[in-house]
Amino acid sequence: MQSLLSLLMKQTIRVAINGRLYEEDVEPRLLLSHFLRENIGLTGTHVGCVIGECGACSVLLDGKVVKSCLHLAVQADGREVTTVEGLAKNGELNPVQEAFVKNYAFQCGYCTPGMVITSYALLQRNPNPSEEEIRKALAGNLCMCTGYVQIVEAVKEAARGSK
Numbered sequence: 001m002q003s004l005l006s007l008l009m010k011q012t013i014r015v016a017i018n019g020r021l022y023e024e025d026v027e028p029r030l031l032l033s034h035f036l037r038e039n040i041g042l043t044g045t046h047v048g049c050v051i052g053e054c055g056a057c058s059v060l061l062d063g064k065v066v067k068s069c070l071h072l073a074v075q076a077d078g079r080e081v082t083t084v085e086g087l088a089k090n091g092e093l094n095p096v097q098e099a100f101v102k103n104y105a106f107q108c109g110y111c112t113p114g115m116v117i118t119s120y121a122l123l124q125r126n127p128n129p130s131e132e133e134i135r136k137a138l139a140g141n142l143c144m145c146t147g148y149v150q151i152v153e154a155v156k157e158a159a160r161g162s163k
């Protein structure tokens with residue numbers, strides 16, 4: 001009974017999200033994806049499968065891509081999260097976001113935040129990826145609409161712009 005109660009008791013977490021510190025009381029079972037969308041109001045992080053397959057919920061946790069539906073909000077305590085909203089600076093889109101727009105790299109847009117976050121992380125660690133490396137990096141992000149060609153083109157263009 002004691003442990004069941006502890007699962008329901010809220011915990012206070014402090015998380016830096018897109019450079020701003022938040023302190024929130026959350027249930028230990030709350031998913032990071034739901035925390036971002038419902039507690040913080042950052043709905044750019046999409047929720048699709050909730051089983052770690054589609055990548056729509058991808059965010060950066062301490063700079064690394066994670067699927068936020070596979071993490072609990074309490075696991076982000078004391079850490080830094082970057083969502084797609086955090087990539088634009090001073091009203092200017094990030095070059096990856098710009099390249100997605102310019103290359104028509106989305107249709108319904110459901111996968112796009114996850115695609116953009118994963119592409120951004122790829123270019124942070126490898127500014128000059130080959131097409132194979134781009135496709136490998138995006139293998140955990142599924143798109144139902146585009147056939148991936150325009151997405152890959154967008155990442156290539158963002159890479160060219162980052163040189």
Ligand code: FES
Pocket residue numbers: 046047048049050051052053054055056057058067068069070
């Ligand atoms: S919603 Fe997280 S991987 Fe699909």
Ligand code: FES
Pocket residue numbers: 105106107108109110111112142143144145146
């Ligand atoms: S643009 Fe529709 S799922 Fe990718």
